Amino acid sequence: MGTHCPVCGxxxxxxxxxxxxxxAIDTNPFKKEKVPIARFRCKIVGLTFSVLPHQLIPxxxxxxxxxxxxxxxxxxxxxxxxxxxxxxxxxxDPDCSATxxxxxTWAKLLATGLKRGHHILHRLxxxxxxxxxxxxSIIKKIYLYIKGICSPEPPGRFGVSQAxxxxxxxxxxxxxxxxxxxxxRSP
Numbered sequence: 001m002g003t004h005c006p007v008c009g010x011x012x013x014x015x016x017x018x019x020x021x022x023x024a025i026d027t028n029p030f031k032k033e034k035v036p037i038a039r040f041r042c043k044i045v046g047l048t049f050s051v052l053p054h055q056l057i058p059x060x061x062x063x064x065x066x067x068x069x070x071x072x073x074x075x076x077x078x079x080x081x082x083x084x085x086x087x088x089x090x091x092x093d094p095d096c097s098a099t100x101x102x103x104x105t106w107a108k109l110l111a112t113g114l115k116r117g118h119h120i121l122h123r124l125x126x127x128x129x130x131x132x133x134x135x136x137s138i139i140k141k142i143y144l145y146i147k148g149i150c151s152p153e154p155p156g157r158f159g160v161s162q163a164x165x166x167x168x169x170x171x172x173x174x175x176x177x178x179x180x181x182x183x184x185r186s187p
Contacts, residue, residue, distance in 0.1 A: 006049050006172070007042040014040045017048065024056060027066040030093035054164050057109070058177040062098075067106045068146060068160060074103060075143040084139065111138050113176040114145045117167045124166050125149055 005012045019036040026032075038051045055063045073091070074084035085100035092098050114121070122129055128148030130141060150159035167175040 005040075005042050005044070007047045008044045010044060012042055012044045014042050014049075017041050020050070022056075023061045024053075025062045025066060025096060027062070027092055027096050027098065028069055030096050032095070052174075054161055054168075058174055058179050060109070060177060062106070064160060064164070064176065067110065070098070070103055071107055071110065071139060071142050072146065074107070075139045078137075078139060107138050107142060109176055110142050113174075114142065117163075117171075117175045120167050120170050121145075121149070121163055124163065 003011055005014045007014075017039045019038055021034040021036055023032055024035045035053065035056070037053075039048055040051070041048050052058065055065065057064060057067070060067075070088055070092070073088045077084035077087040085103045088103060089098055089100055118129065125148055130144040130148070146160065149163045164175045167173070173179070
């Protein structure tokens with residue numbers, strides 16, 4: 001997190017306050033648990049901020065691994081000529097409540113983050129990432145990014161976490177999703 005407060009931008013020695021809890025959902029195997037989210041209060045401005053564990057995406061209950069594993073399954077279904085989003089939903093535990101629309105939303109979330117982070121990730125993984133073009137489908141682009149980031153590691157493991165942490169250290173932003181301070185607050 002660093003020595004400077006993300007709220008005021010100064011060295012204000014922000015205070016830790018009690019955490020809040022939110023759900024983290026994994027899909028394979030299905031597991032839904034509450035995890036504590038660290039919270040802090042800026043001594044100068046008085047506003048609070050939270051620090052998410054790197055496996056969580058802002059405003060998303062599903063873990064990064066769950067989302068990536070699901071989207072890679074969609075890719076596998078589509079490569080075999082089957083209905084990817086729907087087919088994956090049929091295989092998932094019914095308690096995880098995933099729908100084809102939700103999985104499509106995940107695909108857009110990851111594709112947006114990977115496109116936004118391409119210039120940073122390209123330096124970390126030179127020659128392994130796809131170039132930005134409109135030839136590939138959204139799922140194919142995600143597959144190529146994950147393949148480049150994770151080779152030779154298995155998808156959804158060390159490589160993606162390393163990429164997310166590297167992006168955050170270089171930009172102070174989340175690779176996937178937007179924090180509340182990054183969202184447009186105009187009415």
